[in-house]
Amino acid sequence: MAAEFTPGDVVFVPSxxxxxxxxxxxxxxxxxxxxxxxxxxxxxxxxxLVRFDEVELDLAPDP
Structure with a gap:
């Protein structure tokens, strides 16, 4: 199942x-x-421009 992305989300590019x-x-x-x-x-x-499977949501807590 693909993650739900919305504008403003911060994503991490692992590769x-x-x-x-x-x-x-x-x-x-x-x-x-x-x-x-x-x-x-x-x-x-x-x-x-990236595909959903090329990034991960950055779920790090705000400082």
Whole structure:
């Protein structure tokens, strides 16, 4: 069962070119099971399109 993602969720990328980075969900395409993410990269932001199975919800408690 796929996780339910919503805009504003913070997700963790465990592998691939953005391995170890967290991104913010900007848009969810449930039909295609894809997420549009904003990922901070070197002082800026990078937009990425990823599949649901390529990320994990970041469930770390807020400080």
């Amino acid at each position: 691939g070119p953005f391995q170890g980075i967290c991104g913010v969900v900007r848009e969810v395409d449930h039909g295609r099971e894809e997420l549009h993410l904003d990922i901070p990269v070197r002082g800026g932001r990078h937009n990425a």
